[in-house]
Amino acid sequence: MSFTSLVRAIARYVFVTFILATGVFAPLSASAETLKLAVTTSFNNSGLSDILLPQIKKDLDLDVQLLIVGTGQALRLGQAGDVDAVLVHSRAAEEAFLAAGYGTHRREIMYNDFVLIGPSGDPAGIAGSGSAVEALKKIAAAKVPFVSRGDDSGTNKKELSLWKKADMDSAAFGPWYRAVGAGMGASLNTASGMNAYIMSDRASWLKFGNKGDLKLLYSGDPILFNQYAFIPVNPKLHPQVKTADVARLEDWLTSPKAEKLINDYEINGEKLFVFNAKR
Amino acid sequence: MVSPVLPLKVRGVSVRRGARHLLGPIDLTIEGTGLTMVLGPNGSGKTTLLKVMHGLERPSEGKISYGLARAEAERRQAYVFQTPIVLRRSVQQNLAYPLELIGRPRDEIRRRAGEWAERIGLGGALSSPATRLSGGEKQKLALARALIRKPELLFLDEPCANLDGRSTRAIEEMLLEARAAGTRIVMATHDIAQARRLATDAILLINGAVHETGEAPGFFDAPVTSETKSFLKGDIIL
Amino acid sequence: MSDIFDGLAAAFWLLVTLEPNLVEISLRSLQVSLTALAVACAIALPLGTWLAVQRFRYRRVTIATLNALMGLPPVVVGLIVYILFSRSGPFGVLGLLFTPTAMIIAQVVIITPLIASITHQAMRDLWAEYHDLLISLKTTKVQRVRTLIWDGRRTLLTAALAGFGRAIGEVGAIMIVGGNIDHATRVLTTAIALETGKGDFALALGLGFVLIALALMVSLITHWLSQTEREGRW
Numbered sequence: 001m002s003f004t005s006l007v008r009a010i011a012r013y014v015f016v017t018f019i020l021a022t023g024v025f026a027p028l029s030a031s032a033e034t035l036k037l038a039v040t041t042s043f044n045n046s047g048l049s050d051i052l053l054p055q056i057k058k059d060l061d062l063d064v065q066l067l068i069v070g071t072g073q074a075l076r077l078g079q080a081g082d083v084d085a086v087l088v089h090s091r092a093a094e095e096a097f098l099a100a101g102y103g104t105h106r107r108e109i110m111y112n113d114f115v116l117i118g119p120s121g122d123p124a125g126i127a128g129s130g131s132a133v134e135a136l137k138k139i140a141a142a143k144v145p146f147v148s149r150g151d152d153s154g155t156n157k158k159e160l161s162l163w164k165k166a167d168m169d170s171a172a173f174g175p176w177y178r179a180v181g182a183g184m185g186a187s188l189n190t191a192s193g194m195n196a197y198i199m200s201d202r203a204s205w206l207k208f209g210n211k212g213d214l215k216l217l218y219s220g221d222p223i224l225f226n227q228y229a230f231i232p233v234n235p236k237l238h239p240q241v242k243t244a245d246v247a248r249l250e251d252w253l254t255s256p257k258a259e260k261l262i263n264d265y266e267i268n269g270e271k272l273f274v275f276n277a278k279r
Numbered sequence: 280m281v282s283p284v285l286p287l288k289v290r291g292v293s294v295r296r297g298a299r300h301l302l303g304p305i306d307l308t309i310e311g312t313g314l315t316m317v318l319g320p321n322g323s324g325k326t327t328l329l330k331v332m333h334g335l336e337r338p339s340e341g342k343i344s345y346g347l348a349r350a351e352a353e354r355r356q357a358y359v360f361q362t363p364i365v366l367r368r369s370v371q372q373n374l375a376y377p378l379e380l381i382g383r384p385r386d387e388i389r390r391r392a393g394e395w396a397e398r399i400g401l402g403g404a405l406s407s408p409a410t411r412l413s414g415g416e417k418q419k420l421a422l423a424r425a426l427i428r429k430p431e432l433l434f435l436d437e438p439c440a441n442l443d444g445r446s447t448r449a450i451e452e453m454l455l456e457a458r459a460a461g462t463r464i465v466m467a468t469h470d471i472a473q474a475r476r477l478a479t480d481a482i483l484l485i486n487g488a489v490h491e492t493g494e495a496p497g498f499f500d501a502p503v504t505s506e507t508k509s510f511l512k513g514d515i516i517l
Numbered sequence: 518m519s520d521i522f523d524g525l526a527a528a529f530w531l532l533v534t535l536e537p538n539l540v541e542i543s544l545r546s547l548q549v550s551l552t553a554l555a556v557a558c559a560i561a562l563p564l565g566t567w568l569a570v571q572r573f574r575y576r577r578v579t580i581a582t583l584n585a586l587m588g589l590p591p592v593v594v595g596l597i598v599y600i601l602f603s604r605s606g607p608f609g610v611l612g613l614l615f616t617p618t619a620m621i622i623a624q625v626v627i628i629t630p631l632i633a634s635i636t637h638q639a640m641r642d643l644w645a646e647y648h649d650l651l652i653s654l655k656t657t658k659v660q661r662v663r664t665l666i667w668d669g670r671r672t673l674l675t676a677a678l679a680g681f682g683r684a685i686g687e688v689g690a691i692m693i694v695g696g697n698i699d700h701a702t703r704v705l706t707t708a709i710a711l712e713t714g715k716g717d718f719a720l721a722l723g724l725g726f727v728l729i730a731l732a733l734m735v736s737l738i739t740h741w742l743s744q745t746e747r748e749g750r751w
Contacts, residue, residue, distance in 0.1 A: 036615060036698075041714070065615070065698040067698060068697065080603045080604050080605040080606075081603075081604030081609070184714070186713070188716060189716055207715060208716040209718070238604055240612060333653065335653060358653040360649055364646065366664070367669075376664075377654055380654060
């Protein structure tokens, strides 16, 4: 048996086995139209997707598959064409994404807000600060442990922009500043374990189950508002993108029905999102 | 009837492994019918000679040829090892294995395996694991497995070396039967009495070389050289 | 400690009520890992056996490479599979990223060297035992490999089990190539990572116990199967 025919025989053998195996363990995939949407951890952690997705499925017969990642990775997925659209919250990065031609346009959908969490004793005394920047300055002055996402996510970028506003360089901070390079939940777990300060989106915080001694200490500064925007991936770069379905989804997300669902969504009696799409 | 596999010709064959000279040069012809007994002290090259003749080992020099093309000739041979090799399968499956390899029909395989199991007294143990048989039973099984394809040329390497009298007799009876049925047999032993009982002709190997050959009664009763005489008497020769 | 009890309780309730999500996730875990196992065995068992039977020039190098590949970090495998199957990668047109198929491919890459290596070690001993007989019977290479696989099947079961354990407990690679999409590519391990992220330790632990139970179950069934065979036939 020659080498090439041997290789061919092996290839055929592996292929047949693969087909048989995947056939035997029949796939559990859904049959409706599917669409892949990269969303941020905070959006998914809020639980809002559990309300919206079934309704979308009902109204549009569309299975929206969520890829839950940080904003940085979400935009990368869009750039590579591995998803059909992204729903993220980091304006500067979104605009760079559009400028490079990776997306067709940016549609604002809704916003929620970031909050500052810390030990219930509040050793830095940030509760009742005049602004978010002032609160961060107090934390830096007290050199109390602070956990940063450090993962290039929208939340992380927001936090870094606030330090900048406070005229401080987060890269030069001492060991009290811990960049953990993890998602919101994992970072909250870390903060809870170290009893440290942390900035979180409100939804993730409310849904978080391992609060320990942590407490919401500061919120409400308009600078902490967190705008979510929907960006379809450019079909000129990636012809496989389901443009028509993406458009249907965008129409639905900006519809009065979505407005009501988003505005009415509450956790423990607290309103989380404000719908602000322009129609 | 003489098998078309024969004559088996060994021409100028020697075997070396590294610096060690194991065998040769040897010139031999196996032909006709009967049982050729290869005799000799330990290390005289009996096993190597059998393996080379069967094609299990390649000669370093020289040539082996059969009456048929090599591939066809090799299909008509079988070999029984000194320490029986049994497959980790049942008795039935061990007997069936050589027939399965050549794609015989399933009911023929079952029938012949059953017959052979009966002949070696393992008819009631068809489904028991071959690895749990006694040494004698294992060797009988190995011999039956070698005979099941009706080989025209059979090699045996001291098949009774570790067996008691009863098992030895059973093996010898099977060999005489096979010989009568036309299987040409080449067998190594250092049991002189056994050689006398079975051989139609004999070869004495000493230090890897053929020392003396001869037809059966004459070789044992009136050997030519003094070394053969003392070997047959049971003396130690070096 | 209370976390563990909450986890046990959560696991108990999830199991008793056969919570549909849990059932779906568990079935998908099994589907992905068993398929990966089937494919990996189809490659690794003949390959490992062939390496034991066949002498060739780069055999030692091949075996050493195989042993080294056993320690492949799953995350790296995930990343490479991701890059290969991304829309902008060489196999992007297949559209396999973020599907169970991509997860199966990643797991096959991870467990094939492991199974092949264990197979090779087991088959080497069996081959030493059978060598003379199989050569004498003029078996073809394929017949030799088949005979060794069949007669060594109980050791090979262990190899397969080791592969399955590694596959079903793996999270790094399938998180990257599967994307942990609800109702599409979420499996037990990625669900555990997600629930831990939400700080819901009870549910995460519950899923974890289900995962352990699943692995144990498969292991016990396999053990039982080989046991009955031994008693019945051996």
